[in-house]
Amino acid sequence: MNFWSRPRMRAMGLTLRGATFLVAGLIAFEPALAADVIRVVSPYQTTTLDPMRSAAAGNIETYGQLYSRLVRRNSETGVLEPGLAETWEVSGDGKTYTFHLRDAQFSDGSPITAADVAFSLERIRGDKKSAYPAPLSSVESVTAADPKTVVVQLKSAFAPFLGNAEIWNMGIVSKADVEKRGEEAAFATVPVTSGPYEVKQWKPNEKLVLEPNPHYWRKGYPKSDATVELIEIASPETRIAMLKAGEIDVVRAVPWAQIDDLKTVETIDMRLEPSTTIYMTLLNHKREPFSNLQARQAAGMAIDNEAMAKAITRGYAEPANTTLPGSVDFHDKDYPGIPYDPAKAKELLAESGMAGHEVKILATADAPSQQTALLIQAQWQAIGLKPVIVNVDGGAWWDATGKGDYDAAANWWYNETPDPDLAVRWAVCGTCGSNSYNTFYANPKVDALVEEGTKEVDQAKRAEIYKEIQKITTDEVAQVPLYYAPNAVAYAKRLEGLKLTPSLQWTLEETTIGQ
Structure with a gap:
């Protein structure tokens, strides 16, 4: 989401929502790119090929290549289109979705x-090992009416449902194969x-x-x-x-400091692609x-997020x-937004009785985490807190x-769909299973x-609801918003049609190789 089970993230590795860097071994490469190989390099690991078992960033990118969903989002327009479901109908009360499957093969x-x-x-919705059941929390049942008809019954009308059916963990797996070999095997x-690719080697x-995948439905x-x-x-x-050196085709998560240099390389297409990512504390x-509350407001007012965005992202992100x-x-x-006002912050902190209080700031070893923690430490120290950085893996x-064994921690998360429902459930809902992203x-x-x-179908009224949610949670400093960052991805110019979508899906099936 979001980045990581709402309970989302996802306890292993990076998460959908969180981003911690993992160590991977180096690999021997051919000196030049082969015409029949596309190499995509990322800091994020693939840790499981089961689409319901993890919300880690590397797995999210992988699932989109292996498993098709009922619907798909057009990578150019963002519009939902037929996927494995060729057509569908929604009942008048908005509680029943009937999907008609196309002829397709695994x-x-x-x-x-x-x-x-x-x-x-049903595995995603009800299995205890499901990393992210929240998108199907509105579902009462899923049944096969006949071999080509799926009926999804909702507990109540749920406006975001169709979009939720498209996200990364909704990929369709073979019931017969899982039951024959066993879930682990x-x-x-x-x-x-069921997607555009199959595994050759892992x-x-x-x-x-x-x-x-020679049997892919598209x-x-x-x-x-x-x-x-x-x-x-x-x-x-x-x-x-x-x-x-021309040994790989794509680099995910380009460091901000490297962007300007890569823009000057003739063979590289350095892009800042749209994302739904938010960096926050x-x-x-x-x-x-x-x-x-006053201490949180003081902490928020002490942070100059405009200056932080410039310092950390070289101005490529928006406050x-x-x-x-x-x-x-x-x-x-x-x-x-939260005004930058260190004088007012110092005053609020004194009124709260929390001046001089030690604050444990968790940080991981990667450069962005360290830089963010140091900047926050300096700004909080200036208003009278005693911040201490605690480095962990x-x-x-x-x-x-x-477990709530911390005081502050800078991180990031993203939303899987344009609809804000999953975002608010992940970040600011106390009863949605994420503990408001562990805050x-x-x-x-x-x-x-x-x-x-979720129940309001009038778009103008929905807009007012989410506007109120944003006002309340920002005023109460549910988290400290820092900046909105694009996806920084560098591509070899020989590739055509490849990009990383805001939902962290590669458009590899749309990609061709030029000269």
Whole structure:
């Protein structure tokens, strides 16, 4: 989402919503790019091939290549289009969705049926190992009316449902294969897939090699017969050097400091692509000092997020003005945000009785985390807090924030769809399973508005609901919004049609290789 089960993130690795850098081994490469191989390099790992088991960033990117969903989002227009479902109807009361499946096959040539769809969605919705059941929280049941008809019954009308059916973990898996081989074995090495690619080879902690699925339902896709290698390399310097040397095609998560240089390289297309990512600082509402509203307001006013965005991203990101990503539907771009006012912050902190209080700021080893923590430390110190940076690895970061064993922690998350429902459920809803992204922020009025927003079909009224959510949660400093960042991705110019969508999906099936 969001980036990571609402309970989202996702306890392993980076998460959808969180971003911690993982170490991967270096790989031996051919000195030049092969015409029949597309190499995509990322710091984010593929840790499982089961689309319901993880919300980590690397897995999100992988799932989109292996598994098709009922609907798909057009990568150019953003419009929802037919996927495995060729058509669908919605009942007048908005509670029943009937999907009619097209003739499609899995990678082993077996037909994709309504039973497979019902099996897949029920795993996501009800399995205890499901990393992210929240998008299907409105579902009462999923049934196969006949081999080509799936009926989804909702508990009540739910405006975001169709968009939720498109996100990364909604991929359809083979019921027969999972039941035959067992859940662990079915996804251990070479799963039966429904998407544009199938697995040729998987070397965990190194790379995942994909090849076109000959039974893919989109005839003529993937457009290229090329093998795709999703490669894990933690070092940003190594990733950039390999791209410049022509050893790889794509670098995900280009460091901000490298962007200007890459723009000058003739063979590289350096892009800042649209995203729904927000960088923010978590505050633990469960204990002092940030259980105190005035102390949270002081912490927010002490941070110059415009200056931080310039310093950290070299001006490529926009200062955040609300607790929601700036590119989601109904974002209130006119809201003034938390004012930068260190004098007022110092006054509020004194009134709160929390001046001089120690604040434990969690940080991971990657450069953005360290830089953000240091800038926050300096600004909070200036108003009278005693911030201390505590460096931890990614696993310890998630463990500590999940348990509430911290005071503050800078991080990022994204929203899987343009609709803000998943964003508010992830970040500011106290009763939605995420503990308001481990801040433990809870406001019954906000929780009620979250539910109201899903039932309202009038778009103007929905906009007002989400505007109110943003005002309340920003005023109460549920989190400290820092900046809205694009996806920084560098591509070899020989590729055509490839991009990373805001929902963190590669358009590899649309990609061709030029000269």
